[in-house]
Amino acid sequence: MKRLLCLAVGLCLLVSGCVTPARDTVFQASTIDALxxxxxxxxxxxxxxLKHGDFGIGTFDRLDGEMVLLDGNMYQIKADGKVYEPDPSVKTPFATICQFNADRGIPIKTGSDYETIENLINEYAPNQNLFYAIKITGQFRSMKTRSVLGQQKPYPPLKEVTSNQPEFNMKSIFGTIVGFRCPPYVKGINVPGYHLHFISSDRTQGGHVLSFEIADGKCEIDVLNQYFLTLPANTKEFAETDLSRDRSKELKDAERR
Amino acid sequence: MKRLLCLAVGLCLLVSGCVTPARDTVFQASTIDALxxxxxxxxxxxxxxLKHGDFGIGTFDRLDGEMVLLDGNMYQIKADGKVYEPDPSVKTPFATICQFNADRGIPIKTGSDYETIENLINEYAPNQNLFYAIKITGQFRSMKTRSVLGQQKPYPPLKEVTSNQPEFNMKSIFGTIVGFRCPPYVKGINVPGYHLHFISSDRTQGGHVLSFEIADGKCEIDVLNQYFLTLPANTKEFAETDLSRDRSKELKDAERR
Known part of the structure; x- marks a missing residue:
């Protein structure tokens, strides 16, 4: 009978498919334009x-730093350039994550920079209308990142915050790039194209990636054809924000690549 | 022991929350711009x-008519104006559905038309940044709908198909309007604003709503703060479609209100 019980529960978990994060699914909290x-x-x-994935990027309450989620561990790269492990109770106003399962590896040439890598991935993943999680692990000759400073109310728009962003220049550093390539039609909701964050292997440095040059590394991608968006249902600020405006220019300024 | 088994399975289903459709979640197949x-x-x-909801709208394989999903029953209003119940194996290239649970009722005045209803719902549901399922049941003095004709390859764009759409004028008809109000930022993915279909109470008439005037009825809305999009992962046509273009004008032409 005990075996039957285990079997029933197991089968039930299997059928429901929801106790573990769904495969090939982007999980996103709120929208980039709200941010x-x-x-x-x-x-x-x-x-x-964290119930919805083990890999991803985002930010934290009050815009207090850049989020990297890697192998189920959450890192917070604050404006002081240091890496913290946030308490599970800390909230996020914007995050994009998934359960990373590499669908394929892409060989990388030494000396590749951001643009080279973009072109390379575009070649291996020509379908621009799906989502892709991107993981690049290796040694970087250079890595330039930024973070953002936790804000006080009344909050200024993101492009104002990022105009004074602290930037970090790393040399000959081991680590992992974590990010996504999103389809063009997510404009207003997420970042169309590439959005990458970085965390060093020793978990002491990182941030939102501005530029890099690879010494040696491997790139893995996970093709994602499902997208789950959860919106702040009871947040006055979200409800009252004009999300009909085209904020592409603001996004470009805020990304500052 | 049998009681324990039932309890375990029940608890498991409850925790997973995924054997039945998720509450407050829009489920969408493919994107409006692909259509x-x-x-x-x-x-x-x-x-x-149908595993993802009991209420919604869409279309069918080859654009063969308008979809109405109401109380878990699927109806196909074809270009001949007749209503069919499609075989469960029939596929859809675009659909938006949910598990309808009314959050509130909105009193409707006799003589209300499409615009009056839009303004009324906007008043009761001022948060433009969430999704809303809309159900209006009653008697309509007039109801004007259209359907679309199943296409042959090579498929023409939707605005060409709808430029020759058959339209249906109903008078003093009982039935239900089924549809959604989507936030502005879904532009390119779904229809921002209102998108309504109709099915008569006797299930013999319906279509994509162009205009109406209500004699007497009730309006219910379901606030939806989660959005699940599933994309054709292995469809060449979807992969090769340019979804970076702004098709707002085409959408307006295709909706033809």
Missing amino acids: LAGVYDGDMSCRCL | LAGVYDGDMSCRCL
Whole structure:
């Protein structure tokens, strides 16, 4: 009978498919345009976010640093350039994650920079209308990142915050790039094209990637054809933000590549 | 022991929350811009779609009519104006559905038309940044709908098909309007604003709503703060469609209100 019980529960978990994160699914909290508009109060806790994946990027309550989620571990790269492990109760106002399962590896040439890597991935993943999680592990000759400073109310728009962003220049560093390539039609919701963050192997440095040059490394991609968006249902600031405006220019300024 | 087994399975189903459709979640198959571009080959069967909700709208393989999903029953209003119940194996190239649970009712005045209803719902549901399912049941003094004709390859774009759409004028008819109000930022993915279909109470008439005037009825809305999009992962036509173009004008022409 005990065996039957285990079997029933196991089967049930298997059929439901939802106790573990769904495969090939992007999970996103709130929208990039809400963040651009200054909706920095977190709505979802890291604890809750982590139920939906083990890999991804985002930011934290009050825009307090850059998020890297790698192998199920959450890192917070703050404006002081240091890496923290946030408490599971810390909330996020914007995050994009997935359960990373590499579909394919892409060989990388020494000396490749951001643009070279973009072109390379575009060649191996020509379908621009799906989502891709991107993981690049290796040694980087150079890595330039930025972070953002936790804000106080009234919150300024993101492009104002990033105009004074602290930037970090690393040399000959081991680590992992974590990010996504999103289809063009997510404009207003997420970042169309590439959006990458970085965390060093010793977990002491990282941030939002501005530029890099690879010494040696491997690139893996996970093709994602499902997209789950959860919106702040009861947040006044989100409800009152004008999300009909085209904020592409603001996004470009905020990404500052 | 049998009681323990039932309890375990029940608890398991409850925790997973995924054997029944998720609450407050829009489930969408493919994107409106892919449909505008002529990607009419269905990718998901009605059988599979029905696992994700009991209420919604869409179209069918080869653009063969308008879809109404109401109380878990699927109706296909073809270009001949007649209503069919499609086989569960029939596929859809675009659909938007949910598990309808009314959050509130909105009193409707006699003589209300499409614009009056839009303004009324906007008043009761001022948060433009969430999704809303809309159900209006009653008697309509007039109801003007259209349907679309199943296409042959090579498929013409949607605005060409709808420029010759058959339209249906109904008078003093009982039935239900089924549809959604989507936030502005879904531009390119779904229809921003209102998108409504109709099915008569006797299930003999319906279509994509162009205009109406209500004699007497009730309006219910379901606030949806989660959005799940599934994309055709292995469809050449979807992969090769340029979804970076702004097709707002085409959408307006295709909706033809």
